[in-house]
Amino acid sequence: MKLMVQVKLMPTPVQAAALDATLRACNEAASWASEIAFEKCVQRNFALREHTYTEIRARWNLGAQAAQHVIKKVCDAYATLKANLKAGNLGRPGSRRHRRAVEKPVAFRPEGAQPYDDRMLSWQIDQRRVSIWTTAGRVKDVAFTASPEELATLALYRRGESDLLRRDGMWFLNATCDVPEAPLNTEPVEFLGIDLGIVNIATTSDGEIMAGRELNRIRARERTLRAKLQKKNTPSAKRRLRKRRRKEARRARDINHKISKHVVAEAERTGRGIALENLTGIRERVRLRKPQRATHSSWSFAQLRQFIAYKARRAGVPVVYVNPAYTSRTCAECGHIDKANRVSQARFTCRSCGFVDHADRNSSRNIRARAWELWRRGAQSTAPDPCPGPGRGTGRNRSTTASGARSANPGF
Numbered sequence: 001m002k003l004m005v006q007v008k009l010m011p012t013p014v015q016a017a018a019l020d021a022t023l024r025a026c027n028e029a030a031s032w033a034s035e036i037a038f039e040k041c042v043q044r045n046f047a048l049r050e051h052t053y054t055e056i057r058a059r060w061n062l063g064a065q066a067a068q069h070v071i072k073k074v075c076d077a078y079a080t081l082k083a084n085l086k087a088g089n090l091g092r093p094g095s096r097r098h099r100r101a102v103e104k105p106v107a108f109r110p111e112g113a114q115p116y117d118d119r120m121l122s123w124q125i126d127q128r129r130v131s132i133w134t135t136a137g138r139v140k141d142v143a144f145t146a147s148p149e150e151l152a153t154l155a156l157y158r159r160g161e162s163d164l165l166r167r168d169g170m171w172f173l174n175a176t177c178d179v180p181e182a183p184l185n186t187e188p189v190e191f192l193g194i195d196l197g198i199v200n201i202a203t204t205s206d207g208e209i210m211a212g213r214e215l216n217r218i219r220a221r222e223r224t225l226r227a228k229l230q231k232k233n234t235p236s237a238k239r240r241l242r243k244r245r246r247k248e249a250r251r252a253r254d255i256n257h258k259i260s261k262h263v264v265a266e267a268e269r270t271g272r273g274i275a276l277e278n279l280t281g282i283r284e285r286v287r288l289r290k291p292q293r294a295t296h297s298s299w300s301f302a303q304l305r306q307f308i309a310y311k312a313r314r315a316g317v318p319v320v321y322v323n324p325a326y327t328s329r330t331c332a333e334c335g336h337i338d339k340a341n342r343v344s345q346a347r348f349t350c351r352s353c354g355f356v357d358h359a360d361r362n363s364s365r366n367i368r369a370r371a372w373e374l375w376r377r378g379a380q381s382t383a384p385d386p387c388p389g390p391g392r393g394t395g396r397n398r399s400t401t402a403s404g405a406r407s408a409n410p411g412f
Contacts, residue, residue, distance in 0.1 A: 028060065161176055
């Protein structure tokens with residue numbers, strides 16, 4: 001199983017200047033190669049290399065490996081763009097968003113990530129040092145910091161490429177680790193149903209509720225503050241906006257990590273599988289009033305689903321996705337379906353048998369029952385491919401379902 005471990009680099013000012021010049025040169029070369037690929041309609045690695053390799057090496061002073069990685073990065077960007085267009089993630093053909101994506105070449109940010117292989121990057125994990133190639137030559141003894149668990153994972157399982165990136169003035173290396181999976185539990189005693197929501201982030205069929213009150217309050221406060229600062233539009237307001245960006249996302253990611261870790265640990269301890277709703281495409285299916293749109297758009301259910309998926313794979317816990325239709329209107333006791341059963345956001349009262357329960361817990365019990373029925377029919381674990389991302393081993397696994405590809409324009 002592929003996991004991404006992020007370590008923070010602590011370069012000296014001279015080392016940081018060399019790294020910055022390298023990233024800018026690589027991404028400038030990638031943007032130029034992207035224009036060539038767009039103009040000549042050449043988007044395959046070897047074909048694009050014939051048109052760009054010599055020029056990239058001479059013009060930007062890149063080594064052979066760096067030049068090849070730049071070309072491959074461009075080809076991967078166009079492959080991702082093609083996948084997004086095919087999946088409809090960039091709007092319908094003819095729409096403004098679709099035209100903006102296809103009518104100009106993919107652009108790369110000056111500080112976009114650059115892949116490194118073992119010829120360009122060497123690790124001294126016990127000394128917490130790396131030696132890295134730059135346009136100014138090999139830079140040795142670049143210090144990095146990581147937790148003891150991350151260091152152990154790097155020492156045992158690091159394989160393949162690492163990505164160098166700069167974010168908010170800080171330098172990071174995202175290292176790919178090939179971590180062995182635990183044997184899949186093919187005979188779970190039952191399933192742990194998980195109902196995902198906005199008011200309550202997750203509710204289990206055991207009756208445990210992970211409330212989202214704190215996270216929603218933080219999001220509302222951040223939205224209000226952003227609006228005030230954007231309206232002010234002064235230099236100090238812009239500095240505060242830059243300082244606070246990603247703060248809300250980091251808090252949400254931390255909460256999702258904690259919830260997913262708890263859910264997987266509980267399923268593993270009790271010998272059960274995990275049952276989730278297949279909520280793919282819910283943003284396109286649901287129509288909302290204007291005051292509800294910001295809250296619904298910031299709902300990070302996909303991230304929580306990915307975290308549960310890769311943690312479950314690592315623990316050998318099966319994950320089954322079920323059809324979410326009518327899970328909130330169906331009585332978990334008698335099976336009666338009625339819109340009126342959902343009295344309020346939190347209260348469920350069956351109009352047929354009189355069963356009363358918390359609405360989210362009733363939904364999680366229906367999810368559990370559907371997953372168990374699917375498993376008995378011979379369905380396999382369908383944990384999706386978690387998207388790669390930094391922090392605490394956000395993973396990337398092989399999948400039986402398609403995952404959303406990274407958007408192309410406005411750049412990488």
